[in-house]
Amino acid sequence: MITLLRNARIFTADDEQPWAEVLAYKDDKLIYVGKDEPRTEGEEVRTIDLEGRFVLPGFIDSHIHPAAVAMSSWHIPMPMFENVRDLLSYVKDYGDKHPKEEVPFLYFEYYLTNLFGAEGPTKELLDTAISDRPCLCQDFGDHMHWVNSKMLELMEVDASTPDPVPGLEMFVRDQDGNPTGWVKEMAWFHFADKMYEKIGWTPPIEVTEPAMKRVLDFFKSKGITALFDGVIESEEQMRVLKNLDDRGELKVYYDGAVRFWSYQDLPGKIELLRHYQKQYGTKHIKVQTMKLFLDGTNESGNGAYLEPHVSDPEGKNYGEIKMEQEELKNCFLLCNDEKLDVHLHIVGDRAFRTGWQAVAAAKKEAALQGKEWGSQIVFAHCELVAADDMGKPAELGIAVNWSCHWSGGYFGDEAKRFIGEEKWNNMYQFNPMIRFGAQVAFSSDVITDYELNRANPFFGIQVANTRIDPQFPLDEGLYPGGMRPPENARIPLETLLKGYTAAGARQLHWQTIMGSLTPGKLANFCIVSENPLEADPAKVKDIDFGAVVFEGEVIYGEL
Structure with missing residues (x-):
């Protein structure tokens, strides 16, 4: 049977047809998206008038930690x-x-x-x-x-x-x-x-099915139909996910990462990844990525910086970097040979520069060896980037990932004591990279139950668009309206919607099956209470999900 949704305001995230009014799907696939109703002679059709409600693709949280959330209750x-x-x-x-x-x-x-x-x-x-x-x-x-x-x-x-x-x-x-x-x-x-x-006591840190289902149910309620797990916590986690999928209860596309620490331990971690692929891979579950923390956090001063801490009287403390360019280049080359992606945690400007220089060196060496480059290198966070480096992701094909709900006052102004006022005022800058043509996807990076509510994509979208955190605003006496400077770093709403859908699909190599409402792709979409592009910017987080559809099945709400 065909389900036809008419009289809708449909944001497709497809540049060839950005907007539509009618959507039809059969089984798990979209068969029509357009302005007029399609011809359906000879087919059984269920027609639903959406009365102008807003429809958009299923969200993709391209950096989150579902098992860590489940383990932290x-x-x-x-x-x-x-x-x-x-x-x-x-x-x-x-x-x-x-x-x-x-x-x-x-x-x-x-x-x-x-x-x-x-x-x-x-x-x-x-x-x-x-x-x-x-x-x-x-x-x-x-x-x-x-x-x-x-x-x-x-x-x-x-x-x-x-x-x-x-x-x-x-x-x-x-x-x-x-x-x-x-x-x-x-x-x-x-x-x-x-x-x-x-x-004589061990905390309940096992990843159990009930704990994982509670987290996944939250994702369903917020329109998240695909995700990238920043670190696979344990084999038990993978076993739980596969058991859920085998019973048809997973209801999300899952991509996970295996963490490594050095070039020395990388081969062993790749072996572990292959084990996960063989034992737990399904239509909905894949493990395709190696994860590396290249530096720490700006709030604790152990990001890697081009200039020393402003609080260091000797001018010797440049933060901490976990791997220099040559070793990182070799890691990239090995992962490319293994047809694996690499996802890097990067917060400081020196880590960002070391990262792109290693990518450039690796791609050059691979070309000299006559090898094709297929590995998707992803730089996550990129909180502090030198102006001269903003064009490098587009130039080198590096994907960038940003956790939107950090864009306001979530981390306060703690980093100032290490990087100084000027650099702090220019953190979280992604519009320049986007203007250069970089692929920038958006995510939440939620890691504990405490902050699970912030995994709602509309919450992150609101914060990234306004630079104001409704839960943790900056001191209005110092920052007018509680907004994090600079104002020109506010990301446009349409860019945010695409970054949470189409760009996320590209990052995870799922662009042929999801990320936009395009005929032939999966029927993964959300019907929401309000058009976020026309909503009060301070109330985007309050948009309700009337229905969430995954592979043609309503998994939350109702049509």
Whole structure:
């Protein structure tokens, strides 16, 4: 049977036919998109008058962490305190109300990184609030952790303990090499099993079907019909996804990434990726990408910069880069040989420059060897980019990915103390890259249950369009209207809609089957309550999803 939707305002994301009024699909495919109703003689047709409602392609979140969200439901949400005294009081009060017999390990999220100096918080400070059991506070950037003395003791981490990944996953130390209590990335996790064994408790971090389904149900309700998972957390995650798909319950196209740390460990990680492909690949599930963190976060000062920290009196601290150009080039070459894509976490301007220079060198070397280039290199975040480098993604075929809901005040102005006022005022600039012709896709990069609500694409679209975060606006006394400067960095709504649909499909090599409402592609689309292009810019996030259709099946709402 053909389903025909008429009298609609249809945003197709197809440049050859940007707008339509009629859409028809049969089974899982679109068979007609246009202005007039098609001829359907001899076919059974169900016709639905949408009465002018807005239709757009299913959203593609091209950088998110569904398993990490599913694993984080046991974390303790913490208000965003603006001083250490109130934070410690909250932590202590929670511990007093929930004894260690009830909560053996306290995991709080989040604290503002700029509450502390460049050396970070100390275990002794956290001990004043909680000392009878392990306690961890996660920073707002999701890359730094503050732990107490009891946690270090139970993990058996001391001055003699080597860092898991020097320069990346590491314990900040004092002059004598003793851990201070500030931990970069997931260094603590490598020693967590010792702690869990001693306290006789393990947190519920398994990726279970109920936990994953809860996250996927949220995606359905917000029109997300395809996604890229920034890091596959475990084999159990893949098993859960395949089981759901085998039963017809997945209802999303999934692309996942395997993380690597160096050229040395890359072959082994590629082997793991091949295992995932063989064991868990389906029509809806693929694993095609290697993931690398090239630097850290601007809020913690461990991004990689072209100029030293403004707060460094000696002018020697340029942040941290995890891999230099030559090694990165070799990683790109190996992945191209393996017909795999590479997705890089990049926040600092030096990391961005090192990245594009490595891409250029790799493509040149491959050409000299007579090899075709097929690997899609993706630079995620790109928060700080030198003006001279803005044209490089278009020139070199590098795809760019931006997490829209970061565009306002989500991370505050914490990065200023490292990069200075001028550079901070020019962060999150994507319009110049787009004008040069770069492929820029949009995403949420949501990683915990705490922020899952921000994975709503319309929430991200609103923030990227206005540069104002409705949940975390900047201080209006310093930034008029709470808007993050500069105003010319606001991304146009139509660009955002295409970036969340067509550009995401191109990034993930799905452009022939999704990303636009084009005959022959999948019937993946949303019917929403309001035209976002005409809505109040401050209320785009409130647009309701009346129906979400996946492969011709209504998976949320009703037609």
